[in-house]
Amino acid sequence: MVSSVPLTRAGAFFLAAFSLALGSAASRAETTKPADPKPVKEEGGRYYDVDGAPTYNIKPDGQVDWLTYSGYRRYHAECHVCHGPDGMGSTYAPALAESLKTMNFDQFSEVVVGGRQNLGGGNDRVMPSFGLNKNVMCYLDDLYVYLRARSDDALGRVRPAKRDDKSKEITDAEKACLGE
Numbered sequence: 001m002v003s004s005v006p007l008t009r010a011g012a013f014f015l016a017a018f019s020l021a022l023g024s025a026a027s028r029a030e031t032t033k034p035a036d037p038k039p040v041k042e043e044g045g046r047y048y049d050v051d052g053a054p055t056y057n058i059k060p061d062g063q064v065d066w067l068t069y070s071g072y073r074r075y076h077a078e079c080h081v082c083h084g085p086d087g088m089g090s091t092y093a094p095a096l097a098e099s100l101k102t103m104n105f106d107q108f109s110e111v112v113v114g115g116r117q118n119l120g121g122g123n124d125r126v127m128p129s130f131g132l133n134k135n136v137m138c139y140l141d142d143l144y145v146y147l148r149a150r151s152d153d154a155l156g157r158v159r160p161a162k163r164d165d166k167s168k169e170i171t172d173a174e175k176a177c178l179g180e
């Protein structure tokens with residue numbers, strides 16, 4: 001494809017229709033309530049629910065698993081400018097502590113990877129696509145787990161005070177993902 005050649009009308013129409021279809025398909029997507037957050041499996045310091053989705057593990061004394069803690073930090077580095085502190089939302093972007101009550105891990109990942117644009121009705125709010133951002137992609141589980149804990153009120157609007165150590169498995173996976 002040569003980009004200096006002007007698009008034909010048909011080409012332009014196709015592109016517009018394609019991006020509209022993408023936008024409306026994503027914003028109309030049905031969401032599904034996640035399974036019971038209770039972990040049924042632990043693997044190298046990561047916890048999974050009955051569906052195999054990442055979940056949190058918070059001990060009665062408030063000590064959180066590593067991913068919950070890491071997700072707290074990543075969320076406040078990458079997402080809170082739009083979604084507000086502690087997943088509480090802002091005038092620009094929805095409260096993810098609410099969204100995750102009815103969003104499973106796959107649906108969450110799809111929006112974060114691909115982004116979403118709410119077109120029409122004078123509403124031009126944009127959820128950027130993070131698919132190429134390693135500081136987000138390498139921590140998708142962490143972000144989901146933290147927000148899931150917030151959505152269940154298993155974690156308050158606080159920086160987790162006590163946390164598990166970071167496991168060797170998590171450290172290795174992180175290095176591999178970041179390409180270190």
Ligand code: HEC
Binds near residue numbers: 127
């Ligand atoms: C530049 C602002 C901005 C940033 C940064 C941002 N978002 Fe968003 N996000 C939005 C907007 C705006 C929407 C709503 C889009 C729409 O209505 O179509 C949204 C929607 C979402 C949704 C869907 C929520 C729902 O109720 O359907 C998820 C999930 C989400 N964002 C996750 C994240 C995560 C995780 C991060 C950090 C890695 C992040 N966002 C960073 C602006 C942002």
